[in-house]
Amino acid sequence: MGSRRLEIPLFPLRTVLFPGGCMPLRIFEPRYLEMVGDCLRSDSGFGICLIRDGSETGRAATFHEVGTLCRISYWQRLPNNMLGITVRGERRFRVLTSHTLPNQLTRASVELLPEEQRCPIAPRHRQAAQQLCRMLERLGLPYNKPPTDYEDAAWVGCRLAELLPLPLGRKQLLLQLSDPLQRLEELQEELEQLAGAG
Known part of the structure; x- marks a missing residue:
């Protein structure tokens, strides 16, 4: 559309x-x-x-x-x-x-703005999708309420951007990205930095 x-x-x-x-x-x-x-x-x-x-x-x-x-x-x-x-x-x-x-x-x-099309998640980002699944299970409703789609890079990237403890300006830049794979790639780097700091 x-x-x-x-x-x-x-x-x-x-x-x-x-x-x-x-x-x-x-x-x-x-x-x-x-x-x-x-x-x-x-x-x-x-x-x-x-x-x-x-x-x-x-x-x-x-x-x-x-x-x-x-x-x-x-x-x-x-x-x-x-x-x-x-x-x-x-x-x-x-x-x-x-x-x-x-x-x-x-x-x-x-x-x-154009809707982001469903985009299969890359093997490199599977761990990020698994981390998101664990986060949503801990949060419970309404965050883990269906529909969930851990195979879609756009859906996984949007949920991670919402939930990770990032500065608001950074979240805004991620919202403005029109490429779901680029958003998820940038979030993968954030996850790696958070894991290194933890």
Whole structure:
């Protein structure tokens, strides 16, 4: 599937979400409670982008141009007028233009980036896939919830990039890579460095 344009709300965070990944969030600010309500009513998604400057609360933050479109897979009401949601990443996008509403919610025109095609994992990366499997077993739900695909370099690379203790700027660069084999190769080097430091 090629690229296409969408108009979506953005949720800038101090974290990076990858396609296929899941992320639990607690929603308490009015702008995001309203956004989540709109998304649930219209069965639509929103974008998560890594914050470049600013904070998650208060005035709208500036953010990196490449983010991930996500959908709400689970929600529940929490005490103190909060919502607990779990989102799942779908497609990477690039922000073309954005504007901030009076309530400090950011809306953006985005271009969906091409989906990464399934790519068989190379023998050199099998150990990385096995390490990922052990990590997900330790974490449990919702992280190890199917679908899992330890034979796909794109899926393995995205999960490792989410879970490894890497600087956020490094994770953002890995998200921006369009070649799943290059992403996994770079993560293989990170795994080897972590093993050497351990």
